[in-house]
Amino acid sequence: MPDSISSRTFSVLTFFSDDYGSSPNVRKQIRWLDLLAAFRAWLFLAILLITFEIWAHVEYDSTFFLNPFNVKSIAIFTVTPLLLGLGQTFVIISGGIDLSVGFTMGLSAVVTAHVFNWGTQFGSPVLSLALAVLAGLGIAVVPGLINGLLIADLRVPPFIGTLGMYGVARGVAFLLARGTTVPVQNGLLGAIGNGEIAGFPNLVLLTIAILLVMHYLLSQTRYGQHIYAIGGNVNAALRAGINVRNNTIALYILSSVTAGCAGILYTAKFSAGAAQAGEPVLLDSIAAVVIGGASLFGGSGTVIGTVIGALIIAVIQYGLVFVNVEPFWQFVAVGVVIIISVLVDQIQKGVGKDG
Amino acid sequence: MGETDSGPSPSPLLEAERVSKRFGGVHALREVSLLLHAGEVLALAGDNGAGKSTLIKIISGVHHADGGSLRYLGKEIKFDNPQQARDCGIETIYQDLALADNLDVGANVFLGREPVRRIFGLPFIDRRLMREEAEKTLRALDIHIHRLSNPIRSLSGGQRQSVAIGRAIHWKARVLIMDEPTAALGVPEQRKVMELITNLKANGVGIVFISHNLIDIFQVSDRIMVLRRGTKVGEVRTSETNPDEIVRLMVGG
Numbered sequence: 001m002p003d004s005i006s007s008r009t010f011s012v013l014t015f016f017s018d019d020y021g022s023s024p025n026v027r028k029q030i031r032w033l034d035l036l037a038a039f040r041a042w043l044f045l046a047i048l049l050i051t052f053e054i055w056a057h058v059e060y061d062s063t064f065f066l067n068p069f070n071v072k073s074i075a076i077f078t079v080t081p082l083l084l085g086l087g088q089t090f091v092i093i094s095g096g097i098d099l100s101v102g103f104t105m106g107l108s109a110v111v112t113a114h115v116f117n118w119g120t121q122f123g124s125p126v127l128s129l130a131l132a133v134l135a136g137l138g139i140a141v142v143p144g145l146i147n148g149l150l151i152a153d154l155r156v157p158p159f160i161g162t163l164g165m166y167g168v169a170r171g172v173a174f175l176l177a178r179g180t181t182v183p184v185q186n187g188l189l190g191a192i193g194n195g196e197i198a199g200f201p202n203l204v205l206l207t208i209a210i211l212l213v214m215h216y217l218l219s220q221t222r223y224g225q226h227i228y229a230i231g232g233n234v235n236a237a238l239r240a241g242i243n244v245r246n247n248t249i250a251l252y253i254l255s256s257v258t259a260g261c262a263g264i265l266y267t268a269k270f271s272a273g274a275a276q277a278g279e280p281v282l283l284d285s286i287a288a289v290v291i292g293g294a295s296l297f298g299g300s301g302t303v304i305g306t307v308i309g310a311l312i313i314a315v316i317q318y319g320l321v322f323v324n325v326e327p328f329w330q331f332v333a334v335g336v337v338i339i340i341s342v343l344v345d346q347i348q349k350g351v352g353k354d355g
Numbered sequence: 356m357g358e359t360d361s362g363p364s365p366s367p368l369l370e371a372e373r374v375s376k377r378f379g380g381v382h383a384l385r386e387v388s389l390l391l392h393a394g395e396v397l398a399l400a401g402d403n404g405a406g407k408s409t410l411i412k413i414i415s416g417v418h419h420a421d422g423g424s425l426r427y428l429g430k431e432i433k434f435d436n437p438q439q440a441r442d443c444g445i446e447t448i449y450q451d452l453a454l455a456d457n458l459d460v461g462a463n464v465f466l467g468r469e470p471v472r473r474i475f476g477l478p479f480i481d482r483r484l485m486r487e488e489a490e491k492t493l494r495a496l497d498i499h500i501h502r503l504s505n506p507i508r509s510l511s512g513g514q515r516q517s518v519a520i521g522r523a524i525h526w527k528a529r530v531l532i533m534d535e536p537t538a539a540l541g542v543p544e545q546r547k548v549m550e551l552i553t554n555l556k557a558n559g560v561g562i563v564f565i566s567h568n569l570i571d572i573f574q575v576s577d578r579i580m581v582l583r584r585g586t587k588v589g590e591v592r593t594s595e596t597n598p599d600e601i602v603r604l605m606v607g608g
Binding site for chain 2 (some may be wrong): 216220221222224225226228229231232233235236237239240241242299300
């Protein structure tokens with residue numbers, strides 16, 4: 001991969017071969033671990049797919065991954081954790097965390113449904129769709145902006161600030177929904193949310209568009225580069241003249257807005273807005289980022305990694321249902337993957353230090 | 356201070372005249388004057404609390420002097436913040452180096468000033484240009500780092516020091532202030548950094564060098580200025596003194 005950050009895992013190797021010339025055996029071992037660490041998410045995904053494929057053949061004499069219906073279902077399954085995870089990736093790379101995305105998503109979902117229903121009185125479903133989307137995105141800016149101001153200006157630790165916003169967004173979302181789900185009265189939103197283009201679900205296509213934009217922002221722009229710098233050494237970023245305050249505020253707004261996109265897509269998919277839409281997905285979004293190779297201490301992570309992380313979680317969840325395992329095993333499986341993923345990282349770094 | 360005694364260029368690069376600084380009731384600096392010519396290494400010696408750090412922080416724009424004046428290239432200067440000093444060509448390398456460990460050499464050299472090229476109107480960071488420019492600068496300083504695309508956490512202490520110096524030089528620093536550049540390094544690395552300082556000197560950079568290590572000071576400096584409790588107690592040409600005399604000045608014996 002061309003970008004400098006993704007090659008970080010190969011660094012240990014060069015250090016030793018350049019400066020001290022350690023024994024070839026140690027070097028080989030380090031190279032092996034580096035490769036494992038760099039591609040661990042891909043490896044997990046491959047192992048999971050192969051496992052479920054074999055399992056499906058043995059148990060039901062059918063295919064798992066080669067069935068387009070399954071692929072499509074997994075892709076749709078991935079949409080919400082991935083969207084929450086994309087904003088989360090940016091925040092985690094900067095050394096922060098955003099716990100409010102789940103209920104920001106719910107808030108957006110509810111507001112989108114309400115505004116869409118209110119807008120239908122003007123007689124044009126397209127107009128009310130436009131208003132609903134704008135409102136869904138607009139409302140998402142609010143918790144992000146407040147998070148950003150709390151963290152950048154008032155020095156509130158991200159964990160605490162966004163935990164507070166988790167509560168606020170949750171309460172407001174349920175209040176707006178009056179404690180229930182808000183059904184959408186016109187069919188247009190549902191038609192878009194469940195429609196397809198050339199066999200590709202609209203939800204998936206929209207998500208791919210968003211993730212391409214996020215990938216570009218993170219890996220190709222100065223803004224993305226500065227997020228890595230802030231996460232790597234905030235003092236270095238400050239001394240280099242990077243506007244850490246504004247970048248931080250923008251980060252949390254970005255995270256909220258991607259959660260807002262997830263909320264809008266949720267309402268489109270189910271033709272109803274629900275305050276609790278994103279609640280179970282919050283931890284999945286963080287898990288996706290971590291499985292994808294980001295460090296919770298900041299400074300590393302990629303959009304592609306998060307995509308793979310989200311796919312891994314979706315494959316586990318969908319796959320276990322497919323092979324008819326009790327659904328509670330999903331939690332166990334995802335938990336184990338998170339732990340192994342972090343362990344590989346630790347071992348790789350440990351070898352680098354001691355060797 | 357005698358004006359004509361040292362330095363290859365006739366007019367000084369940097370001049371501090373009777374600079375004073377108080378922190379509350381404490382006189383951190385009392386009317387200290389300093390002179391730095393291009394291609395010259397001035398060592399600041401002194402015990403902890405002697406005022407070395409205060410002096411360099413005033414020069415680099417972190418602190419404001421309460422009294423006295425600063426002149427840079429003959430013009431009176433007053434910096435509101437370190438960024439202004441840096442924009443003028445006065446770079447300070449602190450002990451922590453201010454590098455982002457997770458980024459590569461090029462990204463660190465260009466931190467905050469990344470070049471961008473446009474493709475279909477969209478800005479893309481030009482990583483290759485950053486790498487090539489960084490490599491050029493480092494090569495000119497005779498610094499060799501293989502695999503410039505690695506994050507610098509994988510570099511040794513001396514190499515990291517070199518990157519910090521390279522960054523300053525890339526952005527046309529004419530005055531380089533170095534705070535204990537060898538403190539955290541092993542002996543071979545210390546030697547490399549010393550070589551680098553000699554090299555910068557040959558390129559006409561003026562260097563203010565803070566160190567506790569008298570061996571280093573005697574190895575690279577042209578003049579030594581000794582501070583004690585905020586006052587300048589001596590300034591001597593390195594060739595005309597010896598470590599004993601410097602220590603005596605430092606402790607006031």
